[in-house]
Amino acid sequence: MPQELTGDAILETALDHLDEPYILGARAPMANSKWKGPWDCAEFVSWCLFQTTGILFGTKPRTDPVLADAFTGFWFDQAREANATVPVETAVGIVGAILLRAPTPQAIGHIAFSDGAGGTVEAFNKKRGVIRSKAGGRRWDVGVLVPGVTYFQSDKPVVIEPPPAQVLRVTEPLMRGELVRKVQRALIAAGLNPGKADGVYGPQTAHAVRDFQASRDLVADGEVGPLTLKALKIKP
Numbered sequence: 001m002p003q004e005l006t007g008d009a010i011l012e013t014a015l016d017h018l019d020e021p022y023i024l025g026a027r028a029p030m031a032n033s034k035w036k037g038p039w040d041c042a043e044f045v046s047w048c049l050f051q052t053t054g055i056l057f058g059t060k061p062r063t064d065p066v067l068a069d070a071f072t073g074f075w076f077d078q079a080r081e082a083n084a085t086v087p088v089e090t091a092v093g094i095v096g097a098i099l100l101r102a103p104t105p106q107a108i109g110h111i112a113f114s115d116g117a118g119g120t121v122e123a124f125n126k127k128r129g130v131i132r133s134k135a136g137g138r139r140w141d142v143g144v145l146v147p148g149v150t151y152f153q154s155d156k157p158v159v160i161e162p163p164p165a166q167v168l169r170v171t172e173p174l175m176r177g178e179l180v181r182k183v184q185r186a187l188i189a190a191g192l193n194p195g196k197a198d199g200v201y202g203p204q205t206a207h208a209v210r211d212f213q214a215s216r217d218l219v220a221d222g223e224v225g226p227l228t229l230k231a232l233k234i235k236p
Contacts (some may be wrong), residue, residue, distance in 0.1 A: 003054045007096020007116075007151040013048045014113050014121040014130075022129045024108075024220065030056065030065035039130060044123035045098060045111050046070035049146060057146050058111075072109030076102040079144040091143020092118055092135045093158035094151045098144035099135055106170035106203045107222040108210075114143070116153070118160045127217050136161030139225065166236065168201050168209075168224035175201040179236060183224055186232040187212055 004010075020037035028035055028043035030050045039047075046058045050065060058075035059068035079085050079100070091097040095116035103109035112122035114135060124131045140163070145151055168175055168183060181199040187208045188197065194208035206222035213220040216231045229236055 003052065005053050005055075005149050007094060007145075007149055010048055010052045010096040010149070011113055011115060011121060013052045014044070015132075017044070017048070017130050018121070018132065020130045022123045022126050024126070024214075027069060030059070030068045030070075037129070039123040040070070041111050041123045042070040042072050042075060042109075044130065045075070045113065048113070049149075053146075053149060055146060055148055071103075072100065072111050073103045075100055075111055075144065076109070076141070079142065082147050084144050084147055086143040086145055088135075088140045088143050089160075090153075091145075092116075092160050093154040094143070094145070095154075096149070096151060098146070099140045100142050100144055101139060101221070102141045104170065106206050108220070110219055110221055116158070118158050125217070125219055126214060134160070137163065137226065139163045139167050139223070164225045169222065170201060170203060170206050179234075180205070182234050183209070183229075183232060186234055190232075 023038040026038040026040045028039055028047040030047055033051055050056055056062055056068055058078055059070045060074055061067055091099055091114050093116055094114055097114040099112045099114055101110045112120040118135055120133045120135050168180060176199050180201045181197050184194045184197040184205055187194045190212060192208040192211055194205040209224055210220045210222040218227055
């Protein structure tokens with residue numbers, strides 16, 4: 001297909017793939033213009049970018065579309081190296097910009113396209129596949145503007161719901177408290193194994209959270225924010 005080096009064109013490519021399937025860790029052949037999934041979130045973003053612009057980004061290797069494997073960690077590293085990060089508050093008002101939550105040793109990341117009006121296009125989860133969603137009320141680390149792409153910002157301010165004040169996740173030192181204990185008890189009641197209900201949010205609890213999220217209409221990232229608390233029927 002002809003290369004179009006604009007964020008608008010990249011978003012149009014992404015929109016052509018709504019409702020296609022998602023599998024965590026799936027590989028999308030960057031050089032295959034006919035690919036229809038399954039998608040992983042990072043593979044989806046890198047594939048749409050490459051197919052529209054011919055630019056490989058967020059992959060290793062960075063120069064071979066046949067071997068290229070996309071990953072949110074590669075996106076984060078390459079964006080920082082290229083000085084291509086912008087505040088999330090800026091990215092939500094730019095069509096085709098990237099919203100990125102970087103992975104940690106105990107939690108997967110996530111990545112999505114901004115539609116420039118506070119919404120997203122993203123490979124979301126196994127249940128819903130590729131969807132349109134919203135950027136607000138979620139934890140993102142940075143926005144990314146890929147070098148070589150021309151982006152256009154909305155002429156009206158785009159204000160989104162701020163991220164939750166507290167998100168349970170694996171940190172150093174580990175989070176602990178009564179809310180963590182409630183989450184653990186709810187996971188045990190759901191037939192999952194977060195370990196002992198000791199109020200410490202460690203890797204085993206995060207793994208059980210991912211399993212729970214995967215069984216619901218949630219991004220399986222192992223982090224507990226308002227949506228996961230609601231699904232667990234817990235009031236913060």
